[in-house]
Amino acid sequence: MTYATPKSGAHFRQAVRRMPLGVSSNFRYWGDDKTVYVKRGRGARLWDLDDNAYIDYRLGYGPVILGHCHPEVDAAARRGQEVGTVYALGTEGELRVADLIHQMMPGAELVRFSNSGTEAVMAALRLARAVTGKDNYVTFEGSYHGLFDAAMWRIDLENQKPGEEPKLVTYGDGVPGLVQQLFWQVPYNDANRLEDVLRRHGDRIAAVMIEPILGNCCGIPSTPEFLRAARELCTKYGVLMIVDEVKTGFRVAKGGAQELYGVQADIFTIAKAMGNGYPIAAVCGTESIMRRFGRGVAHGGTYTAQAMSLGAAEATLTILRDSNALADIATYGRAMQTGMSRILEERNIPHSFAGHPSMGGLFLREDAPTNYRDWKQSDYQFYDTLAANLIGRGVMCEPDSREPWFISAAHDQACLKETLATFAEAVDITLNPAAEKPRLWAATQADMGENATAAE
Numbered sequence: 011m012t013y014a015t016p017k018s019g020a021h022f023r024q025a026v027r028r029m030p031l032g033v034s035s036n037f038r039y040w041g042d043d044k045t046v047y048v049k050r051g052r053g054a055r056l057w058d059l060d061d062n063a064y065i066d067y068r069l070g071y072g073p074v075i076l077g078h079c080h081p082e083v084d085a086a087a088r089r090g091q092e093v094g095t096v097y098a099l100g101t102e103g104e105l106r107v108a109d110l111i112h113q114m115m116p117g118a119e120l121v122r123f124s125n126s127g128t129e130a131v132m133a134a135l136r137l138a139r140a141v142t143g144k145d146n147y148v149t150f151e152g153s154y155h156g157l158f159d160a161a162m163w164r165i166d167l168e169n170q171k172p173g174e175e176p177k178l179v180t181y182g183d184g185v186p187g188l189v190q191q192l193f194w195q196v197p198y199n200d201a202n203r204l205e206d207v208l209r210r211h212g213d214r215i216a217a218v219m220i221e222p223i224l225g226n227c228c229g230i231p232s233t234p235e236f237l238r239a240a241r242e243l244c245t246k247y248g249v250l251m252i253v254d255e256v257k258t259g260f261r262v263a264k265g266g267a268q269e270l271y272g273v274q275a276d277i278f279t280i281a282k283a284m285g286n287g288y289p290i291a292a293v294c295g296t297e298s299i300m301r302r303f304g305r306g307v308a309h310g311g312t313y314t315a316q317a318m319s320l321g322a323a324e325a326t327l328t329i330l331r332d333s334n335a336l337a338d339i340a341t342y343g344r345a346m347q348t349g350m351s352r353i354l355e356e357r358n359i360p361h362s363f364a365g366h367p368s369m370g371g372l373f374l375r376e377d378a379p380t381n382y383r384d385w386k387q388s389d390y391q392f393y394d395t396l397a398a399n400l401i402g403r404g405v406m407c408e409p410d411s412r413e414p415w416f417i418s419a420a421h422d423q424a425c426l427k428e429t430l431a432t433f434a435e436a437v438d439i440t441l442n443p444a445a446e447k448p449r450l451w452a453a454t455q456a457d458m459g460e461n462a463t464a465a466e
């Protein structure tokens with residue numbers, strides 16, 4: 011039985027009259043008759059307007075590390091509200107959260123708060139440019155650093171001609187082509203290509219900006235050798251290393267991917283898991299670099315270090331620091347992958363998993379991917395249909411095969427059992443040639459500015 015969503019559908023038809031695509035982010039539009047609206051969430055589950063229940067593996071793209079509406083976090087956020095909203099002045103909570111961040115990620119010698127991952131990454135890049143006196147930067151294929159012009163570029167694998175390198179294109183319209191003159195995008199896990207760019211252009215490059223695990227591309231991890239090499243190359247060529255831990259921070263380990271890999275950034279960004287869904291982010295780094303804020307480098311914002319989010323972050327980080335939550339999350343992720351693997355093996359479906367078990371990507375090819383180009387070789391069309399079949403039966407994974415499955419501390423054995431039973435059922439339906447092949451409007455399509463069908 012698949013879910014019916016008449017109330018979500020009716021809401022969509024009203025919402026689209028007032029809001030583009032009927033939503034507040036392109037990624038939330040899944041089609042005129044398939045866009046889902048949430049009534050509420052608790053723990054690892056959410057309910058849509060039609061009271062269909064889902065086990066949530068999207069978790070708002072990762073933040074909800076302790077589960078939806080976590081009582082301690084919400085109570086702390088309410089205590090933050092008692093302080094008030096914004097004063098254009100500091101509050102005491104900032105220092106408490108900055109100290110917690112430093113305890114868990116010692117590379118955060120100093121901390122500056124932002125509201126979102128995008129804002130934090132923008133600030134990190136500006137800081138790197140100011141410190142080095144250089145303008146250019148390097149990113150990696152398959153990475154995502156937020157919706158701002160400098161980062162809204164990707165290689166176009168869909169239209170790559172045989173024998174040719176893929177072209178760089180923007181995520182949708184409105185991004186000035188001029189920006190392309192400022193950066194190089196290098197294949198992930200390829201230290202030779204990185205060194206080639208740094209050797210030739212290092213005198214113009216302020217920063218290498220890297221996601222240690224590609225949180226928007228199947229969870230592909232950097233190899234330890236590659237991340238270490240990137241660190242050494244940055245030092246060798248006088249370039250700052252910005253590690254974007256917006257998704258990995260406080261998720262893959264208490265000290266983030268930098269602890270996992272034993273690699274220290276000059277500047278790094280954190281966001282999502284630190285607030286369990288409340289909007290808060292930060293730029294962190296070594297003291298000598300971070301002291302440039304306010305000494306020639308502008309940074310601020312009306313809502314930075316808002317007291318409610320600070321309260322939530324203090325509670326979330328304290329729980330993550332003092333409990334085994336992250337280890338339990340990883341254990342759940344591994345058990346889920348083992349169970350899925352068994353189901354896929356029984357049906358002779360080649361597959362692999364990429365990334366950390368707390369944010370792993372299901373990849374329909376035998377060998378796990380090591381870079382974005384590998385994704386193209388997988389059976390992502392099968393994934394698209396499988397994802398739609400899962401969502402329609404109560405397993406809320408991301409419809410786009412490039413997004414990992416996120417686990418929270420609230421996912422328990424009942425969730426696991428239900429997920430695996432639904433997974434087996436959804437795989438069988440996807441395999442059935444006579445069955446309908448549903449497909450949800452994939453986030454990346456909207457993301458890339460392709461035309462949606464929603465009535466204006």
Ligand SMILES: Cc1ncc(COP(=O)(O)O)c(C=O)c1O
Binds near residue numbers: 071128129154226
């Ligand atoms: C690695 C990374 N950096 C930056 C961002 C942007 O964060 P936000 O959506 O909070 O602006 C994201 C969002 O998914 C991300 O995964």
